[in-house]
Amino acid sequence: MTSAEKAKSEPLVDLQRLVVSVRRRRRLWVATALLGLIAGGLVAMLLPSPPTAVAQILVIHPDDSPTDSGTLMRTDVAVLKTTKTAGEALKKLNSTQAPEEFLKDYDGLGLTNNVLQLTVKGKTKDEALARAQAISDAFIAEYIGRNQAAAAAQQKALLDQRNQAQNELTPIEASIVTEEAKGRNANPAQLERLYSRRAELTSKISDYDGRAQEAGIGTPKVAAGTQIVDAPRILPHSLLKTLATDAGIGFALGLLVGLGLAAITSVVKDRPVLRREISQHLGASVIAQLSKPPRFLRSSRAATGRQRVAATLVRAVRPEGGSVSLLDLGARQITAALAVDMARELAEKGPVSLVDDLPKTNLRELAGEGPITVLDRGDIPVAAKERRIGVGSIEPGTAWTDLEFLGEETILVVRTGYANTEWLHTVARQLADRRIPIIGVVVVDPDPRDHTDGTLWDGLHTALRGRAGAVPESRPVPESRPVPERKTSPMRRMPVERVHGPAPKPVEMFPREKKNGRRHPTPYKRPEEHDNADQPTKRFSPVSPDNAEAL
Numbered sequence: 001m002t003s004a005e006k007a008k009s010e011p012l013v014d015l016q017r018l019v020v021s022v023r024r025r026r027r028l029w030v031a032t033a034l035l036g037l038i039a040g041g042l043v044a045m046l047l048p049s050p051p052t053a054v055a056q057i058l059v060i061h062p063d064d065s066p067t068d069s070g071t072l073m074r075t076d077v078a079v080l081k082t083t084k085t086a087g088e089a090l091k092k093l094n095s096t097q098a099p100e101e102f103l104k105d106y107d108g109l110g111l112t113n114n115v116l117q118l119t120v121k122g123k124t125k126d127e128a129l130a131r132a133q134a135i136s137d138a139f140i141a142e143y144i145g146r147n148q149a150a151a152a153a154q155q156k157a158l159l160d161q162r163n164q165a166q167n168e169l170t171p172i173e174a175s176i177v178t179e180e181a182k183g184r185n186a187n188p189a190q191l192e193r194l195y196s197r198r199a200e201l202t203s204k205i206s207d208y209d210g211r212a213q214e215a216g217i218g219t220p221k222v223a224a225g226t227q228i229v230d231a232p233r234i235l236p237h238s239l240l241k242t243l244a245t246d247a248g249i250g251f252a253l254g255l256l257v258g259l260g261l262a263a264i265t266s267v268v269k270d271r272p273v274l275r276r277e278i279s280q281h282l283g284a285s286v287i288a289q290l291s292k293p294p295r296f297l298r299s300s301r302a303a304t305g306r307q308r309v310a311a312t313l314v315r316a317v318r319p320e321g322g323s324v325s326l327l328d329l330g331a332r333q334i335t336a337a338l339a340v341d342m343a344r345e346l347a348e349k350g351p352v353s354l355v356d357d358l359p360k361t362n363l364r365e366l367a368g369e370g371p372i373t374v375l376d377r378g379d380i381p382v383a384a385k386e387r388r389i390g391v392g393s394i395e396p397g398t399a400w401t402d403l404e405f406l407g408e409e410t411i412l413v414v415r416t417g418y419a420n421t422e423w424l425h426t427v428a429r430q431l432a433d434r435r436i437p438i439i440g441v442v443v444v445d446p447d448p449r450d451h452t453d454g455t456l457w458d459g460l461h462t463a464l465r466g467r468a469g470a471v472p473e474s475r476p477v478p479e480s481r482p483v484p485e486r487k488t489s490p491m492r493r494m495p496v497e498r499v500h501g502p503a504p505k506p507v508e509m510f511p512r513e514k515k516n517g518r519r520h521p522t523p524y525k526r527p528e529e530h531d532n533a534d535q536p537t538k539r540f541s542p543v544s545p546d547n548a549e550a551l
Contacts, residue, residue, distance in 0.1 A: 013267065020273045020447045021266030022259060024417055029258025036254020037247050044239070044246040050121045053128035055136050055232040057116045060225030062147060064113065073110035080108040080116070080139050088138035093130060106135055115229070125234050132232035144223045151219040155212045162208035169201040272424065273417045275443055275454030281424035282412060283432075286454025287440030288312050290334060306334070309442065310341035313411055316439055324439070325390035325407030328358060329427070330418030331444040332393070336361040338413065338442070339391045340372070346387045347371045355390040355406055363391060377405055396423065400430045409437045415444040 022029070061072045079085065086099035095102075106120040118135060122128030176194045179186050272278050275286045288309040293302040317324045326342075328335035336358055346352040353373040356363040364374045377390070390406025392398075403410070410431065419427075431438060443454070 016452075017272075017274055017277065018263060018266060020450060021271075021417070022262045023449075024273060024447065025262040025265065028262050028265075029255060032258030032261070033251050033255040036250035036252070036257070038250070039254070040246040040248070040250025041243055043250070044243040048239070049237070049242060050123060051125045051128045051237070052235045053120045053122065053125075053132040053232045054230075054235055055118045055120075055132045055228060056111070056230035057118065057136055057139065058225065058227055058229045059114050059116055059143065060222045061114070062151075062222055068113055070110060070113060073113055073116065076116055076139075076143070077108040077110055079142070080118070080135075085135070085138050085142055088142065089131070089134040092134040092138060106131065118232075120232075128234065129232045136228050136232070140226055140228070143226055147222045148219045151215050155215040158208050158212040158215060162205050162212065165201050165204045165208065169198060169205065172198050172201065269420060270422075271417045271420050273447060274450055274452045275446060276452035277421075278414060278416065278424070278441060278443060279454045279456045281421055281428070282414070282438065282441055283428045283456065284412065284438035284441050285456045286443050287316060287411075289443040289446045290338075291448075292445040293334065303337075306338055307341050310338055311345055313338070313439075313442070314342055314345045316411075317409070323388040323390060323407040325355075325392060325403065325410040325436075326413055327392050327394045327403070327406075327410050328413050329394050330415030331413055332358060332361050334444050335413040336363055336366055336391060339363070339389050340366045343367065343372045343389055344370075346389075350385055350387060352387040352389065355388060357390060357392040357402070357406060359393060361391075377402065394427050394430075395419075400434065403431070404434050404436060407436070409439055411439050411442060413442045413444060416446050 059073070059076055061068075064072065081103060083099040083103070086102045090097060090099060090102055105122070106118065109117045109119070111117050116139075118132060118139075120128055120132040120135060122131050172194055176191065176198065179191050179194065272281060275289070279286050290306060290309055291302070293299070326335055326339045339354060340363065343352050343354055347370070351373075352371070353375055354363050354367060355375050355377055357377045367374050388407070392403060392406045394403075394412070412427070414424075428438075441454070
């Protein structure tokens with residue numbers, strides 16, 4: 001897979017890197033969550049909820065039925081939240097508050113198809129109780145008046161229809177009397193038709209009377225049944241419960257805000273936190289890692305782990321004399337302590353010295369009294385069998401031209417999440433331009449759940465593929481056997497010189513040497529193998545002047 005195809009296959013946002021970055025910024029979102037918790041508690045303490053009164057109203061519906069799905073009660077709740085009801089309640093309270101503002105202080109809820117619960121807030125308990133009573137009375141009065149108006153309108157319509165039927169019946173009865181006065185000359189068919197019409201109208205009049213009476217009876221039933229069944233009372237207020245609720249809400253909101261900020265910050269800053277990313281951007285493999293040293297406890301355990309890493313680095317450098325540098329990026333104290341541990345390991349095999357070029361640290365104090373000599377940069381040249389360890393920094397502001405005086409090769413001590421991708425590329429390019437090969441990278445404070453591969457497979461790895469003093473011998477070149485002379489069959493030998501002149505000489509594939517009158521093929525020589533163990537990584541290899549002129 002080419003680099004372009006690999007870049008296309010990489011996602012826009014690496015979820016693994018995002019999760020690790022958010023987890024590393026746990027101080028941020030834990031702090032925001034605690035701030036939200038404290039803010040919620042302070043709100044509950046300093047801004048307590050106002051007194052709340054509650055009342056329950058029994059509502060009798062004229063058209064109520066067991067199959068009703070709550071439509072009538074939802075209508076009553078909607079009527080309760082109207083400016084008309086609020087205005088009537090404000091009149092009872094003798095208040096000048098606007099009905100629109102008053103609607104925000106109370107609410108209704110249908111508990112059943114016939115029970116309405118009213119919740120009212122007030123500045124004081126007495127005000128909350130008075131508001132609940134006024135709203136309940138205003139709602140009941142409006143509801144009864146609305147039903148009475150509807151019943152009266154229905155009764156009036158029925159009575160009007162009855163009077164109309166009565167007026168139509170009067171002439172029919174007069175016609176019947178006139179027809180009966182004729183005696184034997186009366187028309188039986190006409191009488192039969194008049195009798196039938198009179199009976200029909202009489203039935204209608206009786207029906208209208210009954211329905212009008214029922215409509216009048218239904219209104220008192222609704223008026224008597226609709227009433228306050230639970231008088232207004234103040235809801236009990238628990239400060240502890242309110243405090244816990246507000247604090248929990250503040251904690252959840254603070255946690256969400258912190259996680260969002262951590263995620264956005266990790267994407268915007270673009271700081272590698274995975275071993276795979278660090279090795280790719282620096283062009284060198286991760287050969288060791290050190291956890292973040294504790295501040296108070298288990299310091300001996302951290303020292304033991306650091307000494308183990310120092311022994312690994314000693315085995316990675318060249319066994320013969322020379323200089324190597326430890327360059328720090330975000331972990332000064334660990335780099336200084338690691339250099340002292342390496343010097344103590346090497347002091348058992350020969351003379352060793354430290355070059356102190358790391359700011360804000362004191363190598364002499366860490367080294368103490370012993371066989372380790374602490375020098376400043378450029379004090380004394382390296383002796384024949386002396387091992388020298390230079391300690392420097394590659395943070396922003398580094399003098400790149402001074403790094404080659406610290407060591408011929410280097411080990412980078414990088415703290416995860418400290419530098420962004422652009423700066424890691426800058427470090428790799430500057431070291432390549434100075435022709436300082438990177439033995440490997442020591443990652444400080446890695447994520448405990450980071451199991452990515454920190455080995456760089458597409459470049460030269462001096463730490464993982466061997467050192468210059470232990471270059472594997474090249475395979476012996478097998479002796480080439482002489483190629484037998486090719487014999488041409490008699491049928492292919494044709495006297496072409498008779499027709500086209502003398503035949504051209506055959507081209508020899510292999511040069512031949514004459515020995516004892518015979519030609520022997522020259523043995524094949526394998527091309528020379530170049531030792532690239534000490535060269536910079538192929539990805540950041542500089543362009544030499546000779547190659548530039550050739551290009």
